[in-house]
Amino acid sequence: MVTIASLIPSGAILIDPPVKDKNELLRLLVESLASNEDLIDATALYKDVIARESLAPTYLGYGCAVPHAHSQAILKSHVALAILSEGIDFTGQNSERANIVFLLVGPPDNPSLHLKLLSKIARFLHDPEFRSRLSQSASAQDVLQHLAQKEEP
Numbered sequence: 006m007v008t009i010a011s012l013i014p015s016g017a018i019l020i021d022p023p024v025k026d027k028n029e030l031l032r033l034l035v036e037s038l039a040s041n042e043d044l045i046d047a048t049a050l051y052k053d054v055i056a057r058e059s060l061a062p063t064y065l066g067y068g069c070a071v072p073h074a075h076s077q078a079i080l081k082s083h084v085a086l087a088i089l090s091e092g093i094d095f096t097g098q099n100s101e102r103a104n105i106v107f108l109l110v111g112p113p114d115n116p117s118l119h120l121k122l123l124s125k126i127a128r129f130l131h132d133p134e135f136r137s138r139l140s141q142s143a144s145a146q147d148v149l150q151h152l153a154q155k156e157e158p
Contacts, residue, residue: 018145064095082111
């Protein structure tokens with residue numbers, strides 16, 4: 006199975022990005038994938054992510070959200086990640102805020118891989134120690150190190 010860390014392109018880990026709301030964060034996460042040759046159209050990808058998010062919020066609890074979408078605007082699955090000290094409202098009720106946000110995007114032709122990756126991320130985020138380490142990460146390198154440790158066989 007492919008690792009989550011291997012799907013995160015350089016520049017796609019954001020530590021305390023200056024955002025005020027969920028849509029702004031999602032736009033930044035999509036833009037962080039823009040240097041990737043697999044991204045065909047960032048605007049279309051953003052619209053697909055927003056459309057999926059409007060169906061049902063992707064807040065998992067524990068301060069974590071995993072927005073995700075299938076899109077013709079990207080050729081392969083990729084992950085972008087944000088760590089936020091203040092957190093962002095992902096429920097629309099401003100009751101719980103996400104401070105760890107994984108964005109998972111991929112083409113519609115491989116739904117089984119998408120589901121496996123989504124499940125793997127959700128399993129990781131149910132581990133309180135892992136969430137704590139991610140939340141305390143000061144750099145993208147720290148995040149990658151924590152992911153690599155979690156994904157060790």
